[in-house]
Amino acid sequence: MSASDVWHETDTGRETGTDFDEAIEPRVKVFIHNDDVTPYDFVVIILQRFFGLNLLQAEHVTYIAHVSGRAYVTTLPKSEAEKRVGQAHFAAGLEGYPLTFTIEPE
Template sequence: MSALAFPGLETPADQQTELEPLFRVLVHNDDVTPMDFVTRVLVSVFLLGYPEAAEIMLYAHRHGMSVVQILPKAEAEKRINKAHFAAGLEGYPLHFSMEPE
């Protein structure tokens, strides 16, 4: 027995949790939502620093979409919903989506 083994504390195989699958969160460019608003949403909802948020926003502006983050599915859905809610309050069509990693 190794020094790090603790008899009786093993987790049965049927109780081990699997990691939730990861998803890429994407931001899509549109012709209506102001760039500064997109950057603010990336900072406030996705908790990015301003320079990274601005870079992601500009990439989406130039290329049509950009990867924002890679997150577990539930967290990705939660943040996308928050971002859509914030955009809706301001009347902007800002759109986020997600795809499996």
């Protein structure tokens, strides 16, 4: 358990943010989709910042999306994937880019 994990009680009295919650939550795959507007370098930064990819991984995923139309990014618990995709979409929107990520069942 890392220091960034959040512990709090829900209305049911059950703690959330535990390893147990992550074990029962379905995992999903995150994909990035190519577009003709979002700059390559911006995509690389988004993949590093929000999905924890290193520079080489981020460049590889960006290249695959560019040539194939979409690329696999990572597999995460559903709530974590939704959070990160939302953050990435928000950041892209602030810059006026139509960068798109989708989530699919594992």
